[in-house]
């Protein structure tokens with residue numbers, strides 16, 4: 001597995017804690033790109049602020065690390081500039097469901113042709129473990145020693161309520177399944193959302209590999225489940241909690257036009273926007289910052 005992914009590596013070492021789920025997620029992502037034979041020079045990854053975002057230094061595709069919660073906005077713009085690229089937005093649960101929630105809603109509703117990876121470790125880990133909307137109510141967190149007072153939030157039901165064309169769930173400890181989900185997401189025409197239960201042994205200590213093994217069910221083992229049925233996917237999503245996790249493709253709807261298919265002002269163009277930019281003098285723009 002490692003041999004195939006070497007061309008996606010940089011010479012930087014990750015700064016993640018031992019046992020962090022980001023190692024598995026990045027290995028699954030690099031292996032998915034390698035197996036799909038998508039070169040680093042054909043890939044753009046928008047990274048967010050957070051522990052996952054520190055992985056930007058360790059992957060040698062084109063990329064941009066933006067402000068907190070803006071990975072999806074950056075990714076949708078990059079795809080607009082060059083539709084030939086494979087474009088991925090990589091962010092954590094804090095960025096996705098706090099600062100970036102409007103971008104998530106817009107990306108799903110618009111069906112931007114990008115893949116959104118949500119590293120869900122149920123806390124703001126980079127800033128030492130504050131509660132996010134995905135943290136269980138009453139759980140003591142940094143700054144809230146008596147427990148998080150707010151109610152929980154079913155992110156699965158929320159995502160399904162936006163009528164996504166692709167919604168999958170993976171686990172950072174099951175790299176093979178996650179790699180297959182990322183491949184399916186990248187191949188999907190439209191917005192693919194992959195939420196990933198991520199090991200964080202520093203600030204979500206209770207959720208150990210053994211705990212996940214006891215709380216995860218693969219949708220492929222469910223009788224009478226079809227990920228082509230919106231009603232079944234919504235019914236299953238309503239049942240999900242942090243303690244009751246299903247992995248696999250929860251829902252997929254094919255043959256839906258993406259945002260980029262519907263841009264009437266670009267219909268007759270054979271070129272990408274990047275091909276049309278010859279040279280741009282940024283000196284006048286930089287004057288604003290002097």
Ligand code: SF4
Pocket residue numbers: 015016017019020021022051052121125126199200201202203
């Ligand atoms: Fe990973 Fe958690 Fe450590 Fe961040 S704090 S690097 S998410 S284990």
